[in-house]
Amino acid sequence: MEGIEHQTLNVNGINMHIAEKGEGPLILFIHGFPDLWYSWRHQITALASLGYRCVAPDLRGYGDTDVPANPTAYTSLHVVGDLVGLLDAIVGDEEKVFVVGHDWGAMTAWSLSLYRPERIRALVNLSVVFTPRNPKRKPLDTLRAVYGNDYYICRFQVSKHGLSRSDEKKMLFSRGKPWFAKWLCCSSALLQEPGEIEAEFAQIGTARVLKEFLTYRNPGPLYLPKGKAFAHPTDSPIALPSWLSEEECDYYASKYDKTGFTGGLNYYRNLDLNWELTASWTGAQVKVPVKFIVGDLDLTYNAPGAKEYIHKGGFKRDVPLLEDVVVLEGAGHFLHQERPDEISNHIYDFFKKF
Template sequence: MVEITHRTVSSNNIRIHLAEAGEGPTVLMIHGFPESWYSWREQLPVLAEQGYHAVAMDVRGYGRSSKPQNVEDYRMMLKVADVVGVVDAIDNGKVTIVGHDWGAPIAWNSALLRPDLFSGVAGLSVPYSAGGGVVRPTELFAMMAGDDDFYINHFQEVGKAEREIEADVRQWILGFYWGAGGDVIDGPNISMVRRGGTLSEKFVYPDVMPDWMTDKDLDVYTREFEYSGFFGPLSRYRNVDRDWEDFSAFAGQPIAIPSLFIGGEKDGPTIWGASAIANYNQTLPKLFKSEILPGAGHWIQQERAERTNELLLEFLNSLK
């Protein structure tokens, strides 16, 4: 059995929690919402067994990492600075960075701004889009939603979504995970929220827990969020307009290092990002592979752990 160890490091003037396994070239994995280092539980031991130093971090606002108190403390520029600080603290040469969900934009933007620190970058679920556009993201989402609220706009008001989720953390997480997973056939579209309603109104629940999300796994996530709360995780969404402003100077800029993309056939961000994926010949000129996993939903490295691991190892081995 591969041992997973835990420590905290100082990064960008805050505390970041790391879960680590193995020795060798470092692979830094960054989770999304509502996740934690634990989302990489199927990758940590496999990468370690194959000769890599596998590291999964808790993003600021999550788990044992610091939880700043201001919404603007969760803007993308600071997330990238956190990653840079983690790479410095690990001090193991160039790193390959991998991100899922919100972790994917963190990984993409880290590679964009600091290509000198990374051997390669892999994004799961959320394609690299090279930014830009003349309309603020929240305005664009409002136009997409029509008479409803897009879930990102639903999360904008501080306290509203927190109250909804924290009334029953375990049930909310289960509904959100199941609703965005590939097991749900023709389920409700949980990306759209009834104006004045709650996201959880559309949740459906499994009759039997899937193999990729056991009761034990759900208990781990529940404990993590009952400890950390949801202000920090939700505040990532509350910075999309700030990020649009902060990164305006980099709009259209390609990522210059080797890259990998893994999406899910049933995954919302992958489907919405079809035009970005089609433009990879310009935005990811050193793309190793872009693969859409049949039947997979949003939780790619958990739902399709075996294939995700195969693709990551193929990519990592190509960087040697």
């Protein structure tokens, strides 16, 4: 896109691709799944024209950034470490920055706010609300209990042998000598082995998988039953919404054809490991100024308990500097692409106060 510059920087032991435009106070844009820096193309252009330096990386495992082989290298500590290293490289370690996150990028922004709040001037998060750590139950146990094993996040865990990654490791320990099982579980070859869902995505085709995700507008939970993912015949056409062109889909597909989906899926495969690593933050509050925006058709907003948490005090309790919650009527999950001007205006109206 015109005027957007690209470079690759070595941060936290990986080569990270960033897109940037503009001069002024820095806004760091953090993308989600299945996404890229490219999802912020509209906001980069709009906010650069309003006097901001806009920087959007491809996160580790995505696009033109390195794809580490070991999936345990995709914890929240790794990803936040990448972003802190990026900020050190482009603005130094003293300057506070504005942050905008969406989907997994919003989750990463919440983590960044917990781990390094002194680096953030203000935060706008889209779609995914803050989730306080539950010390009594691991995330995947909760998701399976609420949604069942066909829920998309649960399906993302499954190895090609039909087991979850944790169950696969338990099987190895029970059937073999412990020292061998431990070595095999730590082998990057095993850890990086694509899971069952990657094989299904390969059968469906990269471009179609991306279109299915990007055009999903059902406010209910997303299920991906084995062999029936997305519940559409693979030869049936997918009608693109007005905000998403074939050319834009082609850009996404060109990057995912190169990297595959495993890097992005590894974020989901670290949910329980993140839970283990973040015990010290149990009960911690997010203490940076926040604006939260979500679409009323977003599956995250319609998840059990989400509306009550957002609107009845729980969210404000955990994020005491929460200044505004905006629910966009008729908007789905990818609201920053679906409503680009509206989202850019919301971001500008909030950040200009600081």
